[in-house]
Amino acid sequence: MNILEIENGRWVKVLDFQDGLGIEAQLSQMGFLPGNKIRVIRSAPFKGPLLIEVEGREIVLGRGIARKILVEYL
């Protein structure tokens, strides 16, 4: 399951990243580390980006990236 498939507001746990993203380091510094809890706060209309709460911070993620972050419900 990736971030695009989860319900807004429900907490999930980061499992892994799909290969070929090339920005693992950038994501990990934003708090997207395997095991961390995240939730989608809201998503922008017209297939816009997602606003995600991770480790007490709010991060805007484009859909292309969100699709590649694998998660599971708590």
Place this chain on the structure above:
Amino acid sequence: MRFALVGQPNCGKSTLFNQVAGYRAETGNFAGTTVTFTETRLRILGDIVELVDLPGTYTLLGTNPAERVVLDYLITKPVDAIVNVIDATHLVQGLALTLELMELGRPIVLAINMMDEASRQGLKIDGEALGNLLCIPVLPMIASRGQGIRETFTETWKVAREKTVASVLPFKPEIESSIDQIKGILAMGEFPVSRRALAIKLLEGDPELTSRLGGEYKNLIDKVQEQLDTLCHQSSRQAVWLIATERQRIAHDLQNKVTTQGKAYLSIRDRLDDYLLHPFWGYVFLLLIISAFFEIVYGIGHLLEGPLLNFFNNLSALVLSQLDSTSLFSQLAAGAIQGISGGVAIVLPYLIPFLVGLGFLEDIGYLTRIAFLMDALMHRMGLHGKAIVPFILGYGCSVPAVMSTRIMEDKRDRFLSAALATMIPCAARLSIIFGLVAFYLGPWPAVGIFFYNLVIITITGRIISSFMPEDSPGLIIEMPVYRIPTLRTVTAKAWFRVREFIFEAWPVLIVGSIVLAGMNFFSITPWLDKFFRPFTWALGMPSAVGTPLIFGIFRKELSLLMLAQAFGTTDFIHVLSPEQMIVFTVFVVFYIPCLATMVTIKNELGWKNMALISSLSLLVALIAALALRLLFLVF
């Protein structure tokens, strides 16, 4: 002595810097990059200290230009102490960077900023306990109110004097053993930072350090690879994640030991995004906020422009009447006055309120919200949400629009958004749309031009992106919490940009106006008309339109004024057909950004890109105007 200010984006580092530096700060670029830093001198306990404000960075991984320069700066430059600023409300993330900085083995002081915000959220932080755990000075701070700043710099001065180096908090044993193995190979060398820091950076896969040190120490690359394989084998995770996870674990531990969560006092600020980012109301508010922004900026600009222009017009009339008005000298003097008035009366009245307003929206945290709302639409032009800012500013003046492309990290994004934003009609070009098209042909053709302009920009964006595909995977930005900006930070930021205009673009404008006056004096205009004839012929214009178009390069609104001079009348309806008016206006809107904008593009993106954007705009102007002309011929 030299201190470096290091912290994550939105930690209030710039607020702190502006509190101590104000307008005396100097900005500079890191060699070979567009990443800027600011610098100032302070007097602390009798010593002169250079304080460098490094760009905000989440880690020292070097994954983007800003991080790279911060890492290189800390590794290679003689920094006597690091002032690490962290946001009290995001302690864990902040401390992860602190731990990374402590690895470098330089004297360091930790300032926990935004203590007021933390207590509003019910968070109590025991700075003293944290200091004891980390063995470095930890000071509470509220930079926006100037609290805790003096104490922080005094402590920094002390650790720099005594060269106190922090001890490190160990990672888990597997990682520590890998670090030791790599340190072993580096044992002989002399380095400006600790060998431990280098070993960690090598494990994190820093490409520059790997190639630099790999050349000097044989076996090093093999050894690093061997350790990476071992670590990956043990945990099936990349070393860079293992280390990040370890730092986060230690930071979590520290936070648990030093903070207590009390009752939070939530306010309207915490509910604001429910309205401002709402799928419907969010756009309504966006429209309202942007309109208000423009109303205010235009209002102030308009209020100042009239009297200032009057003053300069009277001045140049006075000069011409005092001197022999037909002499070369008086003409050149009048040209110089025109150039000066162009800056004082036309650009600055709009530029200053614009930049102050932009800084205000930025510091309050609204620009990121605009990016969030507009990202999907901007993708249709091959750009992402942040690029909306130069577009909005473009309707005022292209100069701040081009300057604001700085908020994008990617070079390609900066180029594309600068190229497209300069095609947005600025105030000067709006005056032509209103003065010519709306005045003679009514409001609807004017609205049509605005719409046509956006269509052409979108098509241009799509075409350029097909040659330069988007390589950034998409937005990853932190959504800052709403904050009340400090006047000092906002005005200091505006002043830096205004200063660039005054010292770089304006002189060119003045010299250009003098040259133009000379050309006028020696009646070179018929030659210019001839030179421009291929363009004017293709567009179906009278040849006298050539010179006004040249003048338009200096200042766009001159096109219209010079048109009146060239035709000897301001009643354009007798000399131009409605179709000609529209084609002329469309051409003027798109072709070559004005001189001040060109200089700004050169400063921001270099000569090559300036030439590229200018020729591109000429090409787009020709195609857009010709397409319309053909349309008129057919229908």
